[in-house]
Amino acid sequence: MCGSNCDLFSLMGSRLNNSQGFRPSKKIGVSTTVMKCENCGLIFSNPMPKIDTLGDHYDVPAIDYWNKLYFKKNSGYFEEQIDWYRNLSPNIKCAKALDIGAGIGKCMKALSNAGFEVSGIEPSPSFAKKAIEINLIDPDHLKICSVEEVPEDYFDFVTFGAVLEHLYDPSSSIQKVMKWLKPSGLVHLEVPSASWLVGKLVNLTYKLIGQRYVTNLSPMHPPYHLYEFTLESFKKNGERFNYEIADHKFYVGDTFLPIPLDWFIKPIMQGTKSGMQLAVWLRKGK
């Protein structure tokens, strides 16, 4: 993301291809190494496990990939982001929007209901089928492909839900998206934060009991996260590729700790910006 060379990468520990539990060294599995860029804070798998086709991971029945609750129709879905977009771009009417990783089409539907002219890209045929089936997405506006062959300088708004952390080369994907955006257009991203407090506590516990493992990422098991990001990683990437951070927010999310601990740890995470998820808005240069 920042373009630094590997002299600035530091070793964090190993990551197994399944749930690690309290003593990962007692578990059987394959591990890869997790590293951190000391220049921008990006956390990544190195080596990067590669699959032959995206379908190996994501062409599974939608019902197996998402929690059942995700299929429920909730009217407020993506409303916060739509209001946020309008605050950041108050003069754009009937914005052309693109949803990358459209999944079962919930976000496309919300955008379309809010008056956006919306297109989507979804590489998983089984997810796209569900989008057309249950959210009545127009198949002509939903491409079942990887991110390519999209017109340049065309969209006002691109949303990249929970996508970037799954891609091998997030920096080149952001560059592609910037090409599709009009000048001053906005990208909305939501990614796992490299500063998640609970992850740091688990890593500290592993260290104290002499385990060489870390809990970051899931390079070889669902949900297949290959990266965790910092605000700095986008800031430095933007300096290289002509965009700036228009806004951001950290979401606390789940802590995966015993519920009684949540009442005091969640406010700490809120106050120290160490929540699980980072939402960031990038504005393309003129």
Ligand SMILES: [Zn+2]
């Ligand atoms: Zn970096």
